[in-house]
Structures are given as C-alpha cells and as structure tokens.
Amino acid sequence: xxxxxxxxxxxxxxxxxxxxxxxxxxxxxxxxxxxxxxxxxxxxxxxxxxxxxxxxxxxxxxxxxxxxxxxxxxxxxxxxxxxxxxxxxxxxxxxxxxxxxxxxxxxxxxxxxxxxxxxxxxxxxxxxxxxxxxxxxxxxxxxxxxxxxxxxxxxxxxxxxxxxxxxxxxxxxxxxxxxxxxxxxxxxxxxxxxxxxxxxxxxxxxxxxxxxxxxxxxxxxxxxxxxxxxxxxxxxxxxxxxxxxxxxxxxxxxxxxxxxxxxxxxxxxxxxxxxxxxxxxxxxxxxxxxxxxxxxxxxxxxxxxxxxxxxxxxxxxxxxxxxxxxxxxxxxxxxxxxxxxxxxxxxxxxxxxxxxxxxxxxxxxxxxxxxxxxxxxxxxxxxxxxxxxxxxxxxxxxxxxxxxxxxxxxxxxxxxxxxxxxxxxxxxxx
Amino acid sequence: xxxxxxxxxxxxxxxxxxxxxxxxxxxxxxxxxxxxxxxxxxxxxxxxxxxxxxxxxxxxxxxxxxxxxxxxxxxxxxxxxxxxxxxxxxxxxxxxxxxxxxxxxxxxxxxxxxxxxxxxxxxxxxxxxxxxxxxxxxxxxxxxxxxxxxxxxxxxxxxxxxxxxxxxxxxxxxxxxxxxxxxxxxxxxxxxxxxxxxxxxxxxxxxxxxxxxxxxxxxxxxxxxxxxxxxxxxxxxxxxxxxxxxxxxxxxxxxxxxxxxxxxxxxxxxxxxxxxxxxxxxxxxxxxxxxxxxxxxxxxxxxxxxxxxxxxxxxxxxxxxxxxxxxxxxxxxxxxxxxxxxxxxxxxxxxxxxxxxxxxxxxxxxxxxxxxxxxxxxxxxxxxxxxxxxxxxxxxxxxxxxxxxxxxxxxxxxxxxxxxxxxxxxxxxxxxxxxxxxxxxxxxxxxxxxxx
Numbered sequence: 001x002x003x004x005x006x007x008x009x010x011x012x013x014x015x016x017x018x019x020x021x022x023x024x025x026x027x028x029x030x031x032x033x034x035x036x037x038x039x040x041x042x043x044x045x046x047x048x049x050x051x052x053x054x055x056x057x058x059x060x061x062x063x064x065x066x067x068x069x070x071x072x073x074x075x076x077x078x079x080x081x082x083x084x085x086x087x088x089x090x091x092x093x094x095x096x097x098x099x100x101x102x103x104x105x106x107x108x109x110x111x112x113x114x115x116x117x118x119x120x121x122x123x124x125x126x127x128x129x130x131x132x133x134x135x136x137x138x139x140x141x142x143x144x145x146x147x148x149x150x151x152x153x154x155x156x157x158x159x160x161x162x163x164x165x166x167x168x169x170x171x172x173x174x175x176x177x178x179x180x181x182x183x184x185x186x187x188x189x190x191x192x193x194x195x196x197x198x199x200x201x202x203x204x205x206x207x208x209x210x211x212x213x214x215x216x217x218x219x220x221x222x223x224x225x226x227x228x229x230x231x232x233x234x235x236x237x238x239x240x241x242x243x244x245x246x247x248x249x250x251x252x253x254x255x256x257x258x259x260x261x262x263x264x265x266x267x268x269x270x271x272x273x274x275x276x277x278x279x280x281x282x283x284x285x286x287x288x289x290x291x292x293x294x295x296x297x298x299x300x301x302x303x304x305x306x307x308x309x310x311x312x313x314x315x316x317x318x319x320x321x322x323x324x325x326x327x328x329x330x331x332x333x334x335x336x337x338x339x340x341x342x343x344x345x346x347x348x349x350x351x352x353x354x355x356x357x358x359x360x361x362x363x364x365x366x367x368x369x370x371x372x373x374x375x376x377x378x379x380x381x382x383x384x385x386x387x388x389x390x391x392x393x394x395x396x397x398x399x400x401x402x403x404x405x406x407x408x409x410x411x412x413x414x415x416x417x418x419x420x421x422x423x424x425x426x427x428x429x430x
Numbered sequence: 431x432x433x434x435x436x437x438x439x440x441x442x443x444x445x446x447x448x449x450x451x452x453x454x455x456x457x458x459x460x461x462x463x464x465x466x467x468x469x470x471x472x473x474x475x476x477x478x479x480x481x482x483x484x485x486x487x488x489x490x491x492x493x494x495x496x497x498x499x500x501x502x503x504x505x506x507x508x509x510x511x512x513x514x515x516x517x518x519x520x521x522x523x524x525x526x527x528x529x530x531x532x533x534x535x536x537x538x539x540x541x542x543x544x545x546x547x548x549x550x551x552x553x554x555x556x557x558x559x560x561x562x563x564x565x566x567x568x569x570x571x572x573x574x575x576x577x578x579x580x581x582x583x584x585x586x587x588x589x590x591x592x593x594x595x596x597x598x599x600x601x602x603x604x605x606x607x608x609x610x611x612x613x614x615x616x617x618x619x620x621x622x623x624x625x626x627x628x629x630x631x632x633x634x635x636x637x638x639x640x641x642x643x644x645x646x647x648x649x650x651x652x653x654x655x656x657x658x659x660x661x662x663x664x665x666x667x668x669x670x671x672x673x674x675x676x677x678x679x680x681x682x683x684x685x686x687x688x689x690x691x692x693x694x695x696x697x698x699x700x701x702x703x704x705x706x707x708x709x710x711x712x713x714x715x716x717x718x719x720x721x722x723x724x725x726x727x728x729x730x731x732x733x734x735x736x737x738x739x740x741x742x743x744x745x746x747x748x749x750x751x752x753x754x755x756x757x758x759x760x761x762x763x764x765x766x767x768x769x770x771x772x773x774x775x776x777x778x779x780x781x782x783x784x785x786x787x788x789x790x791x792x793x794x795x796x797x798x799x800x801x802x803x804x805x806x807x808x809x810x811x812x813x814x815x816x817x818x819x820x821x822x823x824x825x826x827x828x829x830x831x832x833x834x835x836x837x838x839x840x841x842x843x844x845x846x847x848x849x850x851x852x853x854x855x856x857x858x859x860x861x862x863x864x865x866x867x868x869x870x871x872x873x874x875x876x877x878x879x880x881x882x
Contacts, residue, residue: 023498030492053501054500055500055525056500056501059521059523064521065519065521071502072502304498304525305494305498305525305528308494308497308498308529334525335523335528337522340542342539344527344528388539390539392485392527392536393527394527394528394529394533397528398531408477409477412477422485422533423474423475423476423483425485425531425532425533426483426484426485426532
C-alpha cells in the first residue's frame with residue numbers, strides 16, 4: 001500500500017485529482033482503488049448529475065434507456081468509496097507549476113497527481129451560417145432530452161454526419177415517425193468502421209425504412225426559416241427539415257490547458273503510460289492523443305473501450321501499481337446495432353488507404369443480410385468486421401492486440417473463426 | 431470487492447470428452463429448449479483429436495464487460511461474485527461482447543440480446559450434467575472468506591523452508607479446531623518450524639508440548655484422560671511427521687488407536703526425514719531418491735513400496751480415518767469437522783500429503799500444483815472411512831486419473847526413473863485403488879452408477 005503523507009496544512013492537497021467522470025475517469029478511480037484503498041480522490045464533473053456515458057445518449061433519445069437509470073455510479077458509491085464527487089464544476093485552468101486547478105466558481109483545488117479525462121465536445125463543421133440557425137448536438141444528457149422533446153412534435157429531421165451518433169439518431173428519429181435525411185460528406189456512411197460494401201448494405205437497410213441518406217456531399221449553407229431550417233448542399237440540392245442535428249464528430253475538451261505547459265496537438269499528447277509532457281499530469285479517453293496500435297503516429301481514438309483501457313492504464317501508473325502494463329495502442333473498434341441487426345468492426349476494415357499487403361477472407365450472403373470480412377497480414381489477424389455474423393468481437397480484438405500467430409491454425413480459422421478464436425483464448429487463459 | 435473470494439466453475443480439459451451435455455443442460459435450464467445457441471457455456475473442439483477448449487464467463491475480478499457497459503446493465507455482485515446482467519437497463523449496444531476476451535458474454539441472435547453465465551444461483555446445471563467431471567464447481571472460496579472470522583492461534587512468521595505447506599496446514603487446522611485444544615508436535619518439521627516455540631515462549635495460543643518421537647499418542651492419551659477425569663472437554667491434537675507416525679512413533683499410535691483414545695492425530699507425511707538430511711522413511715514411495723536411497727550405477731532410488739499408513743489405521747477400526755491434500759482445502763475442512771466430532775468418541779486419524787520442496791527437489795511455487803497432481807493421478811487418492819458405517823468413501827473422483835508421469839515429472843526426486851520403474855509405480859497405484867474400492871459402501875457404488 002502506498003502511503004501518502006498529508007502534511008500540507010495551508011491548502012489541502014488531494015493525492016489524486018480526476019477531471020471528468022465518464023469511462024476514462026471512472027476506470028482510473030477503480031485502478032487507483034485496487035492499490036490505495038483510502039487515499040483521497042477528487043472527481044470533478046461539468047455535469048450536474050451523477051456520472052454517465054455519452055454512448056448511452058442515443059438510447060435516451062429513443063426512450064430505450066430511462067434517463068434516471070443510466071448512471072454509472074450511485075450516491076452510495078461516493079459516500080463509501082472515499083471519492084469526493086464535485087459535480088457541476090467546470091475547470092477553468094490547470095496550473096501545472098503550482099499543481100492546482102481553478103474552477104469556474106473561483107475555487108482552487110491542489111493536487112499531487114492529476115488525470116485529465118475531460119472528454120470531447122461536438123465539433124461543428126465550418127458552415128458560416130450555422131451559428132445563426134437553431135440546431136441540436138448530442139453529447140450531454142440535456143442534449144438527449146432536448147432532442148427527445150423536440151422530436152415529439154416535429155415531422156422531419158436533417159442530420160449532418162453519417163457516423164455512429166448520426167446513424168443512431170437517424171434510426172431513433174425514424175422510429176419516432178419523423179422523416180429523416182442524413183447528409184454525409186464522405187462517399188459512404190460509418191467511414192472508419194466499415195468498408196464501402198458493408199456500409200452500402202447498412203445504407204440499404206435505412207433506405208428500405210424510409211431514411212434518406214445523401215453521401216459524398218458537403219453542406220454549403222444552412223438557414224433558419226420559422227420553425228424549420230433549410231440546408232443547401234454543394235451539388236445545388238436544397239433540403240428542409242424541422243429539426244437539425246449536427247453530428248459531424250467531436251473535438252477534445254482542452255480549453256483549460258495552456259499549450260505552453262502541456263504538449264497539445266489535436267488532443268493532449270500522452271505516452272504509453274498516459275503521461276502528458278507535464279510532470280504529474282496524465283490524460284486519458286477522448287481528450288488524449290495516444291499511440292496507435294499500428295504506425296508511429298499518435299491518434300485520437302474516441303471510443304468507449306479505449307477510454308476504459310486508457311483510464312485504467314493511467315490509474316495504475318498514478319498509483320504506481322507494480323502490475324502496471326503499458327497501453328498497447330488503440331485500434332478503431334465498435335459494435336453497432338441497427339434495426340435489430342447486429343454489426344461490429346475491429347481494426348483494419350478498409351484496405352484502400354493502407355498501402356500494405358493484406359489478405360482478405362470475405363463472406364457475403366446474397367440472401368439474408370450477412371457480411372463477414374477478416375483481414376490478415378501473413379499469419380496475423382489485423383481486422384474483422386461483420387453484420388449479423390456469429391463471432392466474438394472481444395476475442396478477435398484481443399487476437400489483434402496481442403498479435404496471436406495463426407500460423408498453425410489459419411485454414412481452420414478461416415473456416416471456423418468462432419470456434420478457433422474461442423479455443424485460442426481458452427488456451428491462453430491463466 | 432477487494433480481498434474476497436468467490437465460488438467458480440473449473441474446467442479440466444483432460445477429462446472433457448466433448449459430449450456437450452453441459453451445453454444442453456444450460457440451454458434447458460435457461461430457456462426450456464435444447465438449442466445449443468442458448469447455452470451460456472460453449473465447449474469447442476481442440477487442435478488435436480479428443481481435446482477441448484471452453485468459452486465461459488470467468489466472473490472476472492476486474493470485469494472489462496462491466497467497465498465498458500454504458501448503461502450499467504452489468505454489475506459484479508459483491509456477495510456472490512457473479513456478474514449480473516439487467517435486461518431492463520441493457521440498451522443492446524453489444525459493447526460488452528467487445529470487452530470480453532473469453533466469449534463469456536455473447537450476443538444471441540435468437541433472443542436478440544446478450545447472454546452470460548450466472549452460475550445458476552450457486553448450483554450450476556452444467557456441472558451436474560458433466561458425466562466425466564471435467565467441470566467442477568469449486569466452493570473453497572467460502573473458507574477463505576470465513577478465515578478472517580476465526581482466531582489465528584499461531585505466531586506471525588514461521589521458519590519453514592520456502593514453499594513448505596506447514597504454515598498453510600497449521601494455521602488452517604488451528605483456526606478451524608479452535609483454542610480449546612492441546613497440541614503435541616514430536617520431533618520433525620512441524621516442531622522444527624517453530625511450533626513448540628523458542629526460549630520458553632510457545633508459538634501457539636493453545637497449550638503445546640514436544641513429546642518424544644516415540645510417544646506422542648501415548649502422552650496425548652494420558653492428557654485427555656486427565657481432562658476427562660477433572661471434567662474438562664478439551665480436544666487433543668497431534669501434528670506428527672511420518673517418522674513420528676509410521677516409523678518409530680507407530681507403536682504408541684497403534685496402541686492408542688486400538689484402545690480408542692480420544693484425539694485427532696494428523697500425520698504430516700513428507701515421505702521421509704526431511705529436516706535431518708532427507709533420509710528415507712517407511713512412507714517414502716518406491717523409486718524416490720533420498721540420501722539413504724541414492725541414485726547411482728546400482729541403486730535407482732528406493733526399492734521398497736511405501737507403508738500404506740492410512741489403510742493400516744483404517745484396519746485399527748479408528749472412529750474416523752481420512753487422507754487429505756491441501757490443494758483441496760474444502761475437502762480438508764470437511765474432514766477436519768468430522769475428525770473433531772469423531773475425536774469425542776475415539777481416534778480420528780488424518781493423513782496429510784505434504785510435498786517438501788527442499789527434500790523432494792522442486793521449486794517452492796509448485797507446492798499446490800504437485801499437491802493437486804498427486805491426487806489427480808490417483809497416487810494420493812482422497813478418501814475417508816467412517817467407523818459408524820464401517821465403509822470407505824472417495825471424496826475426489828478416482829475415475830479417469832492422469833498418468834502417474836504427470837505427477838512424477840514435477841518432482842526432482844523422481845527425475846532418474848526409467849520406464850520399468852514408472853510402469854511399476856503406475857501398476858501399484860492402480861492396485862491400491864482396487865484395494866480401496868473393496869472397502870467402499872456397495873450402496874454408494876449403486877448410487878454412483880445410477881447417477882451416471
């Protein structure tokens with residue numbers, strides 16, 4: 001057990017300060033508590049409510065999740081865990097020299113070790129007239145409730161962005177009876193997770209249910225008109241809708257970080273211990289720009305499982321856990337359920353941009369909606385994506401990240417990826 | 431959650447025959463159908479013929495499925511250790527299936543939600559359906575959870591060799607039996623590690639004494655008779671080595687057993703005189719190297735078989751006789767409880783298999799594995815004999831044992847064995863099992879046959 005002396009009587013110093021209370025911050029708290037059962041932890045959240053996950057918000061919009069029942073920790077947890085939860089507090093600045101943060105209330109909190117897990121905010125596209133038009137984003141629980149309320153009495157919606165948030169929202173709004181149009185600048189929906197073929201299969205499911213998806217078009221202009229808005233595309237097409245949702249990606253919340261004190265690029269640059277360039281400051285989750293599993297560049301990998309891994313890594317390093325394992329680097333990965341279909345994607349799924357040699361096993365069912373693509377680089381699995389295929393995404397992901405050699409089982413793996421993957425993980429257990 | 435142990439399903443791939451009855455049983459219990467897709471447990475064929483792997487929720491201590499769940503539909507129950515899934519909170523996002531690397535939680539396209547093992551509330555159907563007993567439900571965790579509630583009756587710190595099981599044995603036994611006990615430890619490792627104390631101070635919180643190697647059972651018998659006379663109910667407990675039990679200690683033990691003296695006599699059998707230079711004893715097994723059964727151009731270890739002390743004690747009509755290995759702690763605890771009760775009437779004898787890293791030549795970290803493999807090869811079968819029924823009962827399955835090599839290969843004192851010696855050891859082990867079977871309750875055999 002690490003002992004921390006609390007000798008500073010002038011301003012109480014918190015051994016662990018964590019900015020942000022979603023998955024990365026909470027994973028760090030758990031990792032710290034594995035080693036240090038009573039060192040005081042302060043968890044600061046901008047939100048006025050208990051901790052929650054942005055990933056659950058599309059389900060709050062749809063009503064599948066009760067907004068009162070989405071919280072990741074309850075009040076009892078904070079009463080018994082020695083974690084002080086400061087909710088509704090926004091960090092205005094982080095002073096790495098004095099080792100303190102200043103809150104919007106003017107209050108100062110000193111720390112010994114700080115983790116920045118402040119997440120990300122919606123990134124707005126550079127459309128000049130957007131600011132003068134009413135629009136929705138989906139990042140906080142208030143956003144979700146606002147969209148939910150608005151969708152109840154609006155006949156149509158336009159969604160900018162065909163990523164996961166945009167597509168989830170499109171499905172939910174369509175189910176709520178709205179006429180929905182999705183505008184995506186890339187030539188396909190869900191870029192980065194699915195290749196063009198898989199994306200077009202998903203696209204068709206939406207089209208069959210009356211959702212209009214326009215890909216390969218940038219928006220040039222948006223205007224408000226009474227209770228509706230008008231959207232103009234670069235190809236001259238004009239759309240109008242009663243609800244505008246902007247879901248064109250996110251950008252890290254780094255406003256309180258001074259660039260001359262902490263190395264910033266798109267996000268806070270961190271090493272494989274999640275340490276930033278400033279002593280005593282770690283970063284994890286959507287705000288961190290960490291190593292990529294492939295290649296030497298550091299990337300933003302704003303997905304939930306990675307936030308957990310990064311938060312856990314940071315927490316272990318902060319508490320000096322002897323069992324520390326460095327971060328292995330991120331791969332794009334996600335699961336996606338749409339209109340009762342089940343899809344996932346792990347690692348490399350689209351081969352165009354890579355410029356390396358890959359081998360592919362592709363299985364597409366012409367009858368039902370079924371798609372399965374396994375991507376190899378020699379004896380290693382490097383990517384997998386599927387729609388309605390019976391596979392274990394967690395196993396495939398681990399096989400990629402721990403570079404399990406398929407040398408001896410490649411034929412069988414190609415034939416029976418489910419059983420072979422399970423067998424490999426069964427033998428690796430313990 | 432920290433520091434707590436939980437019951438768990440163990441999988442022994444060597445015993446699996448790929449019958450898939452576990453999957454059928456699981457599907458039936460959970461959905462009332464035998465559709466394997468509904469099973470929470472999945473047996474997968476291995477790379478070589480007749481080998482199998484297992485995909486099942488490990489009920490992890492730091493469950494990643496729980497950490498990646500955005501709606502808190504998954505929680506680890508801190509009482510049972512089970513990771514519980516709440517249908518009402520689940521939003522069907524599937525991220526948990528991405529979080530688990532063992533396929534412990536999977537998406538079931540028939541029921542359109544994820545499914546996972548919940549240990550059937552502590553009585554798993556798959557384990558009951560596993561005829562070859564490849565699946566076992568281990569509940570030993572309860573012992574370790576209750577451990578803290580029992581008083582530690584032994585000094586902190588012990589001067590045993592690294593990897594010795596004496597500390598495990600002494601602390602568990604004394605905590606379980608309790609403070610109302612008089613302990614005797616004759617010369618041997620248990621006394622040698624500090625049990626009788628140093629410089630006039632005892633190492634136990636109970637009275638403890640150091641009889642001669644020859645008279646442990648006689649002295650305990652005398653002490654017990656005195657307490658009976660003054661009307662005090664006190665448990666008598668001996669920790670004696672194989673020397674103090676099977677060799678020079680045997681006459682007093684045999685006499686006390688024959689007279690029905692009330693005590694628990696634990697033989698800590700490390701198969702030789704381990705603390706005086708690793709000499710052979712009458713319980714040293716055939717083929718084992720010791721300093722007096724050397725390995726050279728003529729001799730190849732011990733030429734005689736071990737004396738079957740536990741069987742000999744059973745033939746004394748003791749109230750209770752059992753064998754034990756500390757790799758099976760729950761089994762040992764059950765036997766201790768029975769021994770305490772039996773010692774109110776007469777002699778309870780427990781023969782504890784005690785591998786010795788120093789004298790047997792193995793790495794200290796291998797103790798438990800060796801203790802387990804000795805049982806699984808049937809070299810140290812676990813059984814108990816209850817005098818009230820005059821019948822023997824195996825407490826760990828003797829069916830489908832591992833070949834003796836899987837134990838012998840782990841222990842340095844058997845490193846020199848040739849094929850002929852191994853064959854003989856295998857043959858003797860099989861014969862020993864046949865002999866023990868002849869003492870089994872016939873009704874028990876019928877029950878087992880009906881069960882299978």
